[in-house]
Amino acid sequence: MSEKAYEVAHIDELDRFPVDDEGLLWRPVRRRLGITAFGTNAYTAEKGDERVVEEHHEQDGAEELYFVASGRATFTLGDEEIDAPAGTFIYAEPGTKRGAIASEPKTTVVAFGARPGVPHEISAWEEIFVAFGHLRNGNEEEGRKAMAAAIAAKPDAWQGQFNAACFEALTKNRDAAIEHLRRAIELDPRAAEYAQKDTDFDWLRDDPEFPV
Amino acid sequence: MSGTARLSDLATQIGQGPRWAMVRTHFGISAFGVNAYVADEAGGTLISEHDEVGKQAGRHEELYFVGSGHATFTVDGDEIDAPAGTFVFVRDPGVKRKAVAREDGTAVVIAGGRPGEAFTPSPWERNAPALYHFGTREYDKAIEILEGLREETPDDGGVLYNLACAESLSGKREQAIKHLRHAIEVDHTFRELAEKDSDFDPIRDDPGFASAIAGKPDASGAGA
Numbered sequence: 001m002s003e004k005a006y007e008v009a010h011i012d013e014l015d016r017f018p019v020d021d022e023g024l025l026w027r028p029v030r031r032r033l034g035i036t037a038f039g040t041n042a043y044t045a046e047k048g049d050e051r052v053v054e055e056h057h058e059q060d061g062a063e064e065l066y067f068v069a070s071g072r073a074t075f076t077l078g079d080e081e082i083d084a085p086a087g088t089f090i091y092a093e094p095g096t097k098r099g100a101i102a103s104e105p106k107t108t109v110v111a112f113g114a115r116p117g118v119p120h121e122i123s124a125w126e127e128i129f130v131a132f133g134h135l136r137n138g139n140e141e142e143g144r145k146a147m148a149a150a151i152a153a154k155p156d157a158w159q160g161q162f163n164a165a166c167f168e169a170l171t172k173n174r175d176a177a178i179e180h181l182r183r184a185i186e187l188d189p190r191a192a193e194y195a196q197k198d199t200d201f202d203w204l205r206d207d208p209e210f211p212v
Numbered sequence: 213m214s215g216t217a218r219l220s221d222l223a224t225q226i227g228q229g230p231r232w233a234m235v236r237t238h239f240g241i242s243a244f245g246v247n248a249y250v251a252d253e254a255g256g257t258l259i260s261e262h263d264e265v266g267k268q269a270g271r272h273e274e275l276y277f278v279g280s281g282h283a284t285f286t287v288d289g290d291e292i293d294a295p296a297g298t299f300v301f302v303r304d305p306g307v308k309r310k311a312v313a314r315e316d317g318t319a320v321v322i323a324g325g326r327p328g329e330a331f332t333p334s335p336w337e338r339n340a341p342a343l344y345h346f347g348t349r350e351y352d353k354a355i356e357i358l359e360g361l362r363e364e365t366p367d368d369g370g371v372l373y374n375l376a377c378a379e380s381l382s383g384k385r386e387q388a389i390k391h392l393r394h395a396i397e398v399d400h401t402f403r404e405l406a407e408k409d410s411d412f413d414p415i416r417d418d419p420g421f422a423s424a425i426a427g428k429p430d431a432s433g434a435g436a
Contacts, residue, residue, distance in 0.1 A: 005304035006287045011297035029275075033301040037273050037325030038244040063243040065235070067219075067321055069279055069297065077214055087219045087279065087319070091239035096214040108297075110277060112323045114243035119328050 007033045011042055011069070011108060017133020023050030026129055029110070030122070038114040039123060042069070045102035052107050055099030058092070064113040066090040066100070071107025073100040124154050128163045140171055158188035166200040177204060182211045215239060219279065219319055223250040224347035227377075227411060229257050230313075234340045235321075236333070244331050245272060245324040248279070251313035258283055258313050258320050264305035267399050268370045270334030272324035276300040276311065281318025285311045339374050351382035362391075369399035377411035385415050393424035403427070 014027040027042035029035070039062070045052040052073050058064060066075070068088045075082040075090050076099050084090060084100070092098040100109060114120045127150035134143030147167050151160040165180035181201070184191035195201055195212045204210050222238055223231035233248040235241070251258045264271050276285070278298045285292040285300050288307045294300060302309050311320060325331045338361055345354035358375040365371065372395035379388035392412070395402045403425055406412055415421045 003303070005302070005307045006290075006309075007299075007301045007303065008292055008294075009299050010295070011299070029299060033275070033299060034303065035273065035275060035301060036327040037329075038323060038331075040275060040323060063241055065239065065241060065246055067277070067279065069277070075216070077216065082216050084216065085218075088216060089219065089222070089235060089239070090216045091214055091241065093214045098214075110321070112244060112246060114325065114331065116243040117330050119330055120244075120325065 003034075009033060014042060015130075015133070016044070016137075017129060018136040019129060019133065020051065020054070023047060024052060024054060026133060027108075028126065028130070031126055031130075036120065036122065038112060038120050040110065040112045042108055042110045044106070044108045045071075045073075046106060048102055048105050048107075050102050051099070052102045052109050053098065053100035053111070055097065057097045058094040058113070060115060061094045062113045062115045063094060064092045064098070064111055066092070066098075067110045067112075069108045069110050071102055071104040073102050073107050073109060075100040124150065124157065124159070127153065128160070131163070131167060135167065135170065143167065156187060158184045158191050161187060162191045162194060165195070166198065169200045169204060172203075174204065174207065177201070178207070178209055178211065185211055213240070219248055219250065219321075223248065223319075224344060226343050226347045227409075229260065232343070234344065236337070237340045242331065245270065245333065245337070246322065247337075248319060248321045250317065250319045251281075252317060254313055254315050254318075256313045256318075257310070258318060259285075259309065259311040259322075261286075261308055261310035263308050264302075264324075266401070268334065268336035269305070270324065270332070270337075271305045271326055272334065273305065273327060274302045274309075274322055274324040276302070276309075277321045277323075279319040279321050281313060281315040283311045283313055283318050283320060285309065335368065336370050338368070339370055342374060342378070346378065346381075349381075351378045354378040355382065355384075367394075367398050369395045369402055372398065373402045373405070376406075377409065380412050380415045383414065385418060386420070388412075388415055389418065389420035389424050392421070396424060396427055400427070 017026045019026045025044040029040045068084045072085045078096050127146050131143045131146035147164045161180045161184035168177035192212045222233035230249040230251045235246045278294045283294045287309045342354040342357035355378045361371045372391045376388045376392035
């Protein structure tokens with residue numbers, strides 16, 4: 001990333017990474033523009049009735065603000081259901097469960113987030129999302145590069161090795177999948193519990209060297 | 213508290229210029245800065261020219277997102293065509309930036325923060341709760357809030373300037389001149405602003421106003 005005084009990008013120029021099977025497209029904004037003081041991303045659902053914000057709450061204490069940039073969505077915020085046409089802000093405290101389903105085609109939501117009282121840290125999950133996004137878009141090698149970058153950024157985190165194992169299992173690379181999973185379990189035995197439940201590994205379970 | 217609001221409902225007319233949606237203060241967000249501005253008519257100012265290094269600025273990196281309509285940004289002297297859906301990220305706090313609406317109803321959402329540091333609001337944003345009352349013409353309420361801020365930080369030029377505006381608009385001529393004089397003493401950039409600011413129309417013909425703008429000491433001896 002060159003350190004220009006400013007950067008410009010139109011939302012249509014952002015990457016489009018599928019993150020699930022429900023139509024949710026992740027459009028990295030922070031990563032594209034090189035923002036470091038806070039997190040920001042856009043999410044698009046091309047058709048109506050598709051997910052446009054994953055249902056979750058923020059486990060790391062981040063405050064999040066969503067802005068419906070185009071289309072219309074139905075947000076869930078705690079126990080409430082909110083009709084949110086373009087131009088609506090939705091603010092979610094860290095512990096509040098939130099998610100959204102698009103109610104019109106081409107709905108895009110821009111999200112902003114950070115943790116109060118501490119300098120912003122770039123989420124480690126970004127490169128992992130990029131890796132699986134490339135894979136879903138049919139760019140396996142680009143995905144593998146992104147996964148390697150995610151591991152390099154946090155070499156002692158079991159999640160990077162575990163996700164790399166999933167990636168290699170999905171692309172039917174037996175040796176690499178087993179090696180990454182073994183390394184993940186060495187870093188944290190919880191990786192074995194997750195691997196038992198993860199269908200990505202189903203075709204490997206009978207392999208004598210499968211480490212679970 | 214978690215909640216929701218429409219930009220069109222939040223955006224309030226405060227003085228001249230675009231309508232301002234005080235998004236961060238409305239929701240009580242403390243982790244990053246966020247505001248929005250709406251220009252109802254093409255040709256209207258969306259973002260006044262500023263940098264992020266002045267006394268009232270937060271030295272933030274700023275992300276502008278054109279939420280609706282069409283804007284023209286000028287950043288570091290470069291003109292940028294920005295239809296709805298455009299992100300303009302100004303990394304360098306020292307760079308001048310401004311934006312004008314090219315269509316009626318153009319809206320820009322702005323998020324900001326300082327890299328490597330926990331978020332603190334920009335000094336100018338302390339005025340937000342008081343400025344809201346400018347929009348509703350409840351100047352006495354604005355004065356009450358600004359007086360509270362002035363007691364906390366007697367030499368905050370932004371607070372003094374806004375206090376002078378509210379006092380001018382509510383007929384408190386002497387107080388307005390006194391606080392404007394003090395604002396210009398601590399930050400001379402308020403001189404140029406005051407010359408063009410219609411909030412001072414009620415006191416513009418007062419010799420005290422001319423002397424405050426000229427940076428002369430208070431002839432009455434009351435001091436600032």
